[in-house]
Amino acid sequence: MAKPGIGKVMDGIKVRIGIGIAALVGLVLTFLAGQGVSQIPLRVYTIAATLAALAFTLWERYIWKWKPVRYFTGVPLVVGTWRGELLSSYVRPDGSSVPPIPTAIYVSQSASKITVTLFTGESKSVTEHAKLINDPDGRWRLSWQYVNTPRPGVRDRSERHRGAAEVYVGSQPGEGLEGAYFTDRRTDGELRFPEWSPVRYGSADSALAADGFSTATPFVGDR
Structure with a gap:
C-alpha cells in the first residue's frame, strides 16, 4: 500500500507549523504586554493569525524546497x-x-x-x-x-x-x-x-x- 502523497504530507506539516506559530506568538505577545492568558486582547489573535498565514505562504512557495527541509520530508524536487x-x-x-x-x-x-x-x-x-x-x-x-x-x-x-x-x-x-x-x-x-x-x-x-x-x-x- 502506498504512503500518503505529497499533498497530505505537506498539509500535516503546515497544520503543525501554523498551530505552533499561533500559540507561540500569542504567548509571547501576552507576556510582553504583562497580561494573563485569560486577558489576551483580540489584536494578539489577529497578529498571530497573520503571522501563521505568512508562514503558510512562505512554506508553500519557498521553505519546503530548502535542502534541510527536504532531508526531513524526503520529498524530491522535480520542478x-x-x-x-x-x-x-x-x-x-x-x-x-x-x-x-x-x-x-x-x-x-x-x-x-x-x-x-x-x-x-x-x-x-x-x-x-x-x-x-x-x-x-x-x-x-x-x-x-x-x-x-x-x-x-x-x-x-x-x-x-x-x-x-x-x-x-x-x-x-x-x-x-x-x-x-x-x-x-x-x-x-x-x-x-x-x-x-x-x-x-x-x-x-x-x-x-x-x-x-x-x-x-x-x-x-x-x-
Whole structure:
C-alpha cells in the first residue's frame, strides 16, 4: 500500500507549523504586554493569525524546497523542464511501428500542488490531476491524468484524447524520470526523461532545441 502523497504530507506539516506559530506568538505577545492568558486582547489573535498565514505562504512557495527541509520530508524536487522521449505501442495501418518521439514535460511544483504539461512536436497535454506518491519501498512516483490536444494539422490521424501517465523518480543521479502511459484510444507506451533544466519552456520546439539541459538531479541530497 502506498504512503500518503505529497499533498497530505505537506498539509500535516503546515497544520503543525501554523498551530505552533499561533500559540507561540500569542504567548509571547501576552507576556510582553504583562497580561494573563485569560486577558489576551483580540489584536494578539489577529497578529498571530497573520503571522501563521505568512508562514503558510512562505512554506508553500519557498521553505519546503530548502535542502534541510527536504532531508526531513524526503520529498524530491522535480520542478522544471524534463527532456527525453516517448515510445508508443501504436502500430500504423501498414504494420510499421512509430519511432521514438522526442518529448518534453514541464513540472510545476509547490508544497501541496503539482502539475505536468507534456509537449511533443504534434501535441500538448494539460494536467487534470497530478500527485507525488511515496511507495512502501521508499521510491517516489509522479502520477497524472491529462487531456491531450493535437495540432490542427494532424487531427485527421490523431484525435483529442484523455490519458494517464506515471513516472518513477530515479534514485541515482542521471536516472531521471521513467515510466509509462496509456490513453482512452487504447494505446500505451513508455516515457523516459534523463535530462532536466530549471527553465520553463512553452513548446517542444524550444525545449528540444535548447542547450541548457543537464543530467537530472531531483534527489533530496543533490540540490
